[in-house]
Amino acid sequence: MGTVNEDAASSLIDHRLAVLRYESGTIADLLSTYDRALASVTTELEAAYSRLLAGLEVDDRQRLRLEALRADLMDKMRDLNAAQVATMNERLVEIAAAERAYLGRTLFAVIGLPLASVPSEQVALMLTDAIGGAVWRDRLAVDLIAVEGGLRSALGEALARGLSTNRTAALLRGLNIPQTYRGRLVAIARTETQRVANQVALATYQRNADVLDAVQWLATLDRRTCPVCGSLHNAVYPLVGGIPVGLERAPPAHPRCRCFLAPVVKSWRDLGITTDPRYDGTPAPDITFEAWLRAQPAATADDVFGKGVAARWRSGDLRLDQLVSNLRPLTLGELSARYPE
Secondary structure (H helix, E strand, O other), rough: OOHHHHHHHHHHHHHHHHHHHHHHHHOOOOOHHHHHHHHHHHHHHHHHHHHHHHHOOHHHHHHHHHHHHHHHHHHHHHHHHHOOOOOHHHHHHHHHHHHHHHHHHHHHHHHOOOOOOOHHHHHHHOOOOOOOOOHHHHHHHHHHHHHHHHHHHHHHHHHOOOOOOOHHHHHHHHHHHHHHHHHHHHHHHHHHHHHHHHHHHHHHHHHHHOOEEEEEEEEEOOOOOOHHHHHHOOOEEEOOOOEEEEOOOOOOOOOOOOOOOEEEEEHHHHHHHOOOEEEEEEEOOOOOHHHHHHHHHHHHHHHHHOOHHHHHHHHHOOOOOOOOOOOOOOOOHHHHHHOOO
């Protein structure tokens, strides 16, 4: 058994892995609904493509089917949006409840101190909180409308050209509209799941500033860790009057971010309890992202930064924190302008 803060961080890592598994289930449900709704459209477009590739004309039956699909596509997308919103809302309510339960029971048992829960009305507001300038319902609707518009445009152009040339076939295949917006749907689901979980956690930490000294940013360290999250890993933000000083924004720092915040419990002296070395008040020690990255093959840093930036970092010319500004990785050109070689 380590210190209270070490044990809390370890427990949170296990919990976040469970959140990631739940997130994957949410994505599977959303994509299943999405794929079923667009199956008829994409199937007809693929059939038209295959006939054109074989040098065949599209028959009247298929032409009529494409006309009908174009006519009812808006209804399909309206129903799809309603289904997606219902699924996302249900899942976010569940993840918020699970986070409250974890913080109130499991984490309380780990640190040995009671934690006051966030009021349910405050949690309800988090479900529609804005991130990136728009609430998730609006962003979901905009993306689905874009899918509908793109498919209607493709169908209309194909019908106008009579689906008779290889150029039209290439147009239809090259658009890849459903897959493009499928990726956006995944990004929204991943980001929102993490946002709600982290907001509930942060609000809980803020309500318990009488026993917590700070919050600590922890990143998931692997090949998918980005420079932004790597530079924030292990950063500690003191809680002053319940406000984490220096924290620009709670995780997620960007779409698909997997970072989270861990509590830093006060020392036994500050808590006014009997001497207990487990309550030493120090944040959980961990390998830094930079140390972890230097232990990996060179290709890992190339994947994270890009080869040009990685080369300068490996040379010792730049520190990790110099590669990021305002929660954004700097380009090689920006780095060169700021830090000439």
